[in-house]
Amino acid sequence: MPHYRRFSDASVSEKMLDTMFLITIGLGYLFALTHTFYSHAGRDGEAGLSVKDVEIAYFGESHQTRLGAALNGPMSDNLEKPEQQAVILDWIDAGKSETTFNSEIAPILNNNCIMCHSVEAEMGLPPLTSYKEVLELTHTDTGASVQSLVKVSHIHLFGIAFILFFVGRIFILCEMAPIVKRITVVIPFVAILIDITSWYITKIIPGFSFVVVIAGGLMGLSLAMQILVSMYQMWIYKPRTDAHTLSEDRMHQ
Ligand code: HEC
Structure with a gap:
């Protein structure tokens, strides 16, 4: 049976490097959320961030000047x-x-x-x-231009691909059911692709803005889960399912 690397195989310096990386990415993500809030909240005239705000950001406010x-x-x-x-x-x-x-x-x-x-x-x-x-005062608000969406899309895709790849590489050192791990590393990539595609769809179909919100939320959730579970397993969790450890335990009983 092939041996896959786990956190128990990682040196303390590797785990420290991973931890600092994950903390920095987590912090960056919080700032990204704050930025989203500041740039979209209140577009619909009501305080706070809503699906309607996202709709106005991409679709615009049709025929309203x-x-x-x-x-x-x-x-x-x-x-x-x-x-x-x-x-x-x-x-x-x-x-x-x-x-x-x-x-x-x-x-x-x-x-x-x-x-x-x-x-x-x-x-x-x-x-x-x-x-x-x-x-x-009579410009029709048609939302973000395709040109600006293309610009943000390519920056997002290049940047986020690296973040998800490295966070995922660290996360696969966790001990857990392979199926859970496989799904967890794929979800954020699928979510960001859906998120960005739905920006463009929302420009045409305003009701699609809820997909932007759901996909964005899904990416954030899976990223947060990978970061937290990785740090927990790195420093706190002690693997006990390993056959070698089990038989050693039995010998000490
Ligand atoms: C007695 C003073 C007064 C008169 C006369 C007046 N306005 Fe206003 N207008 C205001 C005030 C005060 C506001 C800001 C408060 C508000 O939005 O209710 C405002 C806001 C506006 C806005 C919104 C500006 C923005 O920032 O989006 C527009 C457009 C506008 N008025 C157009 C008009 C037009 C057109 C007329 C003539 C039919 C008119 N106003 C007559 C006082 C006036």
Whole structure:
């Protein structure tokens, strides 16, 4: 029977090297989680990180612009005539031409909005005094661009492959049922592939954002489990299933 290396075959210096590596990776992972929280939390207008936030990050907020949202919501009361709301929303939908802006939109804004929304008003609100300024508030949010996703994908795949490979190499020195070990080393790779694929799918199908969250969570869980179980077996756990150890035990009985 071939002898596979286990932690009991590893020198103390090898185990110290493994431990420092695992601690550093674990810490890095915690920072990655914090980063995810800071970059996505609250996108849906509610505190905390939710599946909806992830959806907005990748798919965007369809057809919702800052100006449109304000006119549908709190700013509608500032219009002297309710039909002016539709005039502005139609102008956004129709492609935001500068000619129409000057002839139809600017007069509405000048009469109803710029007393608060201008630099002179000193209210710290986005100004609505020129075509360019108004355009700033009418960008449709289409989520992360494919170009930026491609950039993050290749960095993630290269970087994470190394992390998972080395953490997995250490983890296979554990004593446990081979089937559990085989599944545990494969799961994080499958999870990261699904995670990254689902970023792109979420750009097309917004409801897919829950797969991004589940796959990301699965990768984190399996990574954490490999790190913790490896450190436990390295320093605390004493293997007792070895035939040699067993027969020695019997001799001492
Ligand atoms: C009496 C002052 C006042 C008037 C008049 C007013 N606004 Fe506002 N507006 C505010 C304040 C205060 C806020 C920020 C608080 C909020 O979002 O409710 C705001 C927020 C906004 C925002 C959101 C800005 C952001 O950061 O996303 C938009 C867009 C907007 N207003 C458009 C308009 C338009 C269009 C009109 C004219 C129909 C208008 N406002 C008239 C005071 C005003």
